[in-house]
Amino acid sequence: MSNSKLLTGKTALITGCNRGIGKETLKQLIINGADVVCLIRKENSDFNAFAMPLAEENGVKIVTMSADFSDEESVKNAVRTLIKDKTRIDILINNAGVATGGLLQMTSMVTLHDVFQINFFSQVLLTQMISRIMMKQRCGSIINLGSVAGLDSFAGYTAYGSSKAALMFFTKTVARELAPYGIRVNAVAPGLTKTGMADAQEPKSADEMIGRTSFKRLGSPEEVANAIIFLVSDKASFITGQILRVDGGM
Amino acid sequence: MANLEKYNKVFCDTLEIKEDQLPGLQYQGVDLWDSVGHMSLVAAVEEAFGIMMETDDIINLSSYEKGKEILRKKYNVEF
Numbered sequence: 001m002s003n004s005k006l007l008t009g010k011t012a013l014i015t016g017c018n019r020g021i022g023k024e025t026l027k028q029l030i031i032n033g034a035d036v037v038c039l040i041r042k043e044n045s046d047f048n049a050f051a052m053p054l055a056e057e058n059g060v061k062i063v064t065m066s067a068d069f070s071d072e073e074s075v076k077n078a079v080r081t082l083i084k085d086k087t088r089i090d091i092l093i094n095n096a097g098v099a100t101g102g103l104l105q106m107t108s109m110v111t112l113h114d115v116f117q118i119n120f121f122s123q124v125l126l127t128q129m130i131s132r133i134m135m136k137q138r139c140g141s142i143i144n145l146g147s148v149a150g151l152d153s154f155a156g157y158t159a160y161g162s163s164k165a166a167l168m169f170f171t172k173t174v175a176r177e178l179a180p181y182g183i184r185v186n187a188v189a190p191g192l193t194k195t196g197m198a199d200a201q202e203p204k205s206a207d208e209m210i211g212r213t214s215f216k217r218l219g220s221p222e223e224v225a226n227a228i229i230f231l232v233s234d235k236a237s238f239i240t241g242q243i244l245r246v247d248g249g250m
Numbered sequence: 251m252a253n254l255e256k257y258n259k260v261f262c263d264t265l266e267i268k269e270d271q272l273p274g275l276q277y278q279g280v281d282l283w284d285s286v287g288h289m290s291l292v293a294a295v296e297e298a299f300g301i302m303m304e305t306d307d308i309i310n311l312s313s314y315e316k317g318k319e320i321l322r323k324k325y326n327v328e329f
Binding site (some may be wrong): 047083128132133135136180 | 286289296302305313
């Protein structure tokens with residue numbers, strides 16, 4: 001997929017692209033010719049050292065903006081700047097998220113609220129605002145990062161799994177609402193993927209998830225990013241409201 | 251075209267009503283001002299005045315008069 005530029009002339013906004021799936025997706029966006037607005041929690045030299053040369057090499061523009069996804073006003077301010085600058089947004093990738101595990105009796109309401117704020121409410125807010133730009137353009141593509149943890153049941157996923165389930169239901173609902181404006185909305189649902197989030201998981205729980213896959217292995221961030229790039233590209237022009245599992249056959 | 255004239259035209263064209271129906275007109279007061287029509291109305295208002303309304307303002311645009319108030323207070327449109 002990376003040999004053909006699928007996204008030339010498009011501008012993408014991606015959240016949480018400092019590491020893991022987000023970072024790999026950012027790389028694929030750049031390689032595929034998209035200009036990118038990166039909405040990240042904190043700008044850092046490692047990120048700039050990674051993204052800027054890659055952008056230059058591929059002749060695309062990168063803009064980095066800061067937003068704290070636990071703070072709605074911070075997200076709103078970032079988008080207000082984009083609206084003020086009349087920035088075109090063709091693609092929105094809601095990738096930012098937080099992983100947390102814990103049995104029901106060990107999940108505090110504070111944790112539940114915090115996880116939902118980052119994994120669901122801030123994604124809804126961002127979609128609400130960016131889709132207004134897309135509605136004016138009469139086109140756009142939105143991807144939400146779901147999870148198999150929001151589709152299948154695993155012990156210990158009350159907060160994370162529920163937040164991802166909400167995000168994936170939201171994906172289907174909003175796909176119907178935005179279709180009249182030429183906007184497609186889809187989600188990918190990765191299985192356990194080789195990222196920092198997977199490393200933080202209890203080995204027993206990770207082994208159980210790997211054991212459920214047909215390939216008996218972790219996914220790679222690149223494999224998830226490839227699915228995202230396909231869905232945001234015009235190659236997927238008749239696909240909306242779908243949850244694409246990228247899970248090695250669970 | 252004066253702003254009031256522009257504003258009235260947006261309402262009349264989008265909701266397919268006559269100008270004498272505008273005073274006191276409320277959301278869902280005519281057939282075409284339903285939830286889908288509301289978004290068309292917002293898009294037409296934004297286009298006419300070169301603005302982009304915030305979500306809270308879209309929700310609060312509950313009548314012909316309220317719309318004027320929002321445009322005046324938050325988007326510096328003088329009537």
